[in-house]
Amino acid sequence: MVDRGSWVTDWQSSPRWWSARRCGFVAVPLSNRVTWPREAGSDVDLDAVDTSLVRALQADGRASFETLAGVVGLSRVATSNRVQRLLDSGAIRVAAVVHPAARGxxxxxxxxIDVSADAAKVAATIAAKPEMPLVSIVAGRHAVIAEVRTEDMGHLRATVTEVRELPEVHTVTTAVYTRGVKDVYAPGQGRAPAAAVPQPTELDPIDQGLVSLLQHDGRSSYAELGRAVSISPSSARARVRALLDAGVVHIAAMIRPGMLGLSSMCGFGLTLDTGPxxxxxxxxxxEVYYLTETIGTWDALGTVLCSSSETVSxxxxxxxxxxxxxxxEAWMHLHVVREDYSLPALSGGDTEGEGTR
Known part of the structure; x- marks a missing residue:
């Protein structure tokens, strides 16, 4: 639900890739699509402790209850109960997100995208394309916005051409990301260090299985992970830590804004002066929870998340x-048709592992 290249520029050092963005979202293989619980409760009233827990889990979704208890000043049991309440309510979920650079x-x-008719049909058609992790129907000058992720400018151009050729599409305006500035889902609530940017990575079947499981539940224990892919808990821990340390994946709490009283989401594009x-x-x-610099229609794109339209204004x-x-220029998100940043399900092979050590 966010509006977000490199020409091998430093977008890859930006936090944007962490996003599995904030809207309504085992065995291996796991489905590509990540969804929120079907039966989610009503809005959750957060106090200062809950807010601190959410922020800590956004920075490190696998933080131990002991670590979280130290952050909020409660006992381990009280902290565990609070986290479980947030998870059970559907207000947050903790999941792994794969860095796009690791996938080339x-x-x-x-x-x-401007349409001549039936924005919902256009959005559904675009959402079926694997290059489109985010598709949303919006109110504003355009009817539909989408994010596209491709290997290079040639593939980006081809994808845009495919969208332009849809019968109901009138025009498509494009902006290419060049530098990520802010993403609340990045470690430390901001910038990811350049050193954490991975090279394109071929994951073996075991690592693919672990990532798929962590996309489903980022707080699965190492025992559960190891059992699912037939390796020991210590091996599962070592592999997950290696993936995290290499920047291939990040595990974070993703919020469901409406359930936290943040019901107004607005994208914006900026024309900027040349000052630093x-x-x-x-x-x-x-209130700005995503921001990236771009080349094209705008000089920067961002999203604000607020409790009301008045606060947005x-x-x-x-x-x-x-x-x-x-x-x-601003636009309000009306309906997010797709928001999916998961690693594709395993296409073959098995997860026969290293055995118990």
Missing amino acids: LSTLGHLA GITDRIAEHP VTLDQIRNIPGVVHL
Whole structure:
């Protein structure tokens, strides 16, 4: 539900890849599609402790209850109960997200699509394309927005052409991501270090199985993970740590905004002056939970997540008033048709492992 290349630029060092973005979302292989629980409860009232827990789990979805207890100043049991309440309510889920660079996806873009009729049909057609992890119907100058992830500019151009050739599509406007500035799902609530950017990586069947399981439940124990792929808990731990340390995957809490009282989500595109640090100042606003610099239609794209349309309006005005912001265009998300950043299911082979050590 977020609006987000490199030309082998430094988008890969940005946090954007962590996103498995924030909307309504075993055995191996696991389905590509990640979904929220069907029976989710009503809005969850968060106090300061719950908010701190959510933030800590966004930074490290596998943080131990002891570590989390130290963050919030409660006992381990009380902390465990709070985390379980958040998980059971459907307000958050913890899952692994695979870095696109590890999958050879080095060029990301944002498509703003005008249609002649039936935006829902266009969105559904686009959402069926594997290159499109995010597709949303929006209110604004355009009817549908989408994120596209491809190997290079040639593949991006071909994908955009396919969208343009759909009968109901009138125009497609494209912006290519160049530098990620902010993503609340990145470690430390901000920037991922360049050193953490992985090279394209071929995962063996065991690692693929572990990643698939962690996409389903990022807090699965090493015993559960090891049992599922026929290796020892210690081997499972070593493999998961290697994937995390190499930057191939990140495990984080993903929030369901509406259940946390954050019901208004608005994307925006910016035309900026040439001064330094403009996007960094925009990123300081707490309501801005995603921001990336781009080349194309806009100089930057972002998303604000707020409790009401009034708060959205105030936040957008605050962004407009930042020195260096020349123009702001906004759109409200009406219906997210697809939001899926999972690793494709295993296509073959088995997960016969190393045995118990």
